[in-house]
Amino acid sequence: MTNTQHSFQTRLLHSKHKFDPETGAVSVPIQQASTFHQKNFDQPGKYDYSRSGNPTREALEETIASLEGGSHGFAFASGMAAISTSFMLLSQNDHVVISEDVYGGTFRMIHDVLHRFGIDHTFVNMTDLHEVATAIRPNTKVVYIETPSNPLLNITDIRAVAKLAKANGCLTFVDNTFMTPALQRPLELGADVVLHSATKFIAGHSDVVAGLAVVNHPALAEQLSFLQNAFGSILGAHDSWLVLRGLKTLDCRLKQSSESAQKIAAYLQQHPKVEQVYYPGFTSHPGHSTHSYQAQGAGAVLSLRLKDEAAVREFSKHLEIPVFAVSLGAVESILSYPARMSHASMPKHERLKRGITDGLLRLSVGLEKPEDLIQDFEQSLAHVEADSLVRRVSV
Numbered sequence: 001m002t003n004t005q006h007s008f009q010t011r012l013l014h015s016k017h018k019f020d021p022e023t024g025a026v027s028v029p030i031q032q033a034s035t036f037h038q039k040n041f042d043q044p045g046k047y048d049y050s051r052s053g054n055p056t057r058e059a060l061e062e063t064i065a066s067l068e069g070g071s072h073g074f075a076f077a078s079g080m081a082a083i084s085t086s087f088m089l090l091s092q093n094d095h096v097v098i099s100e101d102v103y104g105g106t107f108r109m110i111h112d113v114l115h116r117f118g119i120d121h122t123f124v125n126m127t128d129l130h131e132v133a134t135a136i137r138p139n140t141k142v143v144y145i146e147t148p149s150n151p152l153l154n155i156t157d158i159r160a161v162a163k164l165a166k167a168n169g170c171l172t173f174v175d176n177t178f179m180t181p182a183l184q185r186p187l188e189l190g191a192d193v194v195l196h197s198a199t200k201f202i203a204g205h206s207d208v209v210a211g212l213a214v215v216n217h218p219a220l221a222e223q224l225s226f227l228q229n230a231f232g233s234i235l236g237a238h239d240s241w242l243v244l245r246g247l248k249t250l251d252c253r254l255k256q257s258s259e260s261a262q263k264i265a266a267y268l269q270q271h272p273k274v275e276q277v278y279y280p281g282f283t284s285h286p287g288h289s290t291h292s293y294q295a296q297g298a299g300a301v302l303s304l305r306l307k308d309e310a311a312v313r314e315f316s317k318h319l320e321i322p323v324f325a326v327s328l329g330a331v332e333s334i335l336s337y338p339a340r341m342s343h344a345s346m347p348k349h350e351r352l353k354r355g356i357t358d359g360l361l362r363l364s365v366g367l368e369k370p371e372d373l374i375q376d377f378e379q380s381l382a383h384v385e386a387d388s389l390v391r392r393v394s395v
């Protein structure tokens, strides 16, 4: 079993699944089977059909449960599959209180899908406890947090919101994608369901789409296990293995990337063509003290605001190192443009209300040498026109 005395860094490598008990193989075997032979129908084996249970997926599920400090983990075909399946814990006429700056896909699920099934929602500024308290109704069943939020890195006090939710008989869901259990363990702060897009930092190599959910109550685990099988959006054996492999280096990847992110954020903040930098590692960030209390690092994601779309176009055109893409949390740095990428499914007025303007960029810092990245930003920012005042004077 996992020795909980060991540090997180060590436990990533020396878990219950460090070697295969059958062969000694120092890698979890990929059980590429849809079905399992039963000795007879009176004594069914542990596994019968891979939607209900697969040994490779189970190794991942046990590993993430242990790392998050939970009792049960569940692996899904994507982060959205994990989130959507967890929402199936709700029933008609239930209500959800949810962060207004939630991931675009979660916004779409709650706004365009669950709504049709009679599940109502209220978007709130989750950093404002009074607003959260006011939004809770008698039929509220879930308070849904994402912290740091995407893409403006707002910080929600997990412990305070979970306490408020519990006092009102609601479950607290936390999307922990940006932090991972290496930096933040919401169950220890009172959350009930932790969700991940394992596509991001957990798998970490831009080569797999996967989702995870972790709980710490047997009754909740039973319900989620039932829903995972009923809904059927499970993670395949190969992809489960890829996530397990990615997890082994999670701690050192995140340490390096976070250290680089802090340097890059500081560089960008002093650049005259960058209007604003959002990074919870700045002591000036409004959520800095809350974040420092509940997480062990500021993470590898930051956002920056340039003047407008034209500036974004010039900047991204001349950048050489980061890939310009959707997604985050990979070994390579990824620059994305929320207005047209992660939040494209959000109506423009909703986007602007959340501060996702046409000049906003999100950077997920990878494992490149930070000085190389800074040099690349320096040369690409040089192509961005100075400011409107200068331009007006020059015409």
Ligand SMILES: *Cc1c(COP(=O)(O)O)cnc(C)c1O
Pocket: 078, 079, 080, 081, 103, 105, 146, 150, 175, 177, 178, 196, 197, 198, 199, 200, 209, 210, 211
């Ligand atoms: C990517 C992401 C998701 C969705 O995960 P997929 O694996 O793409 O389905 C959910 N939440 C956050 C914060 C994300 O970044």
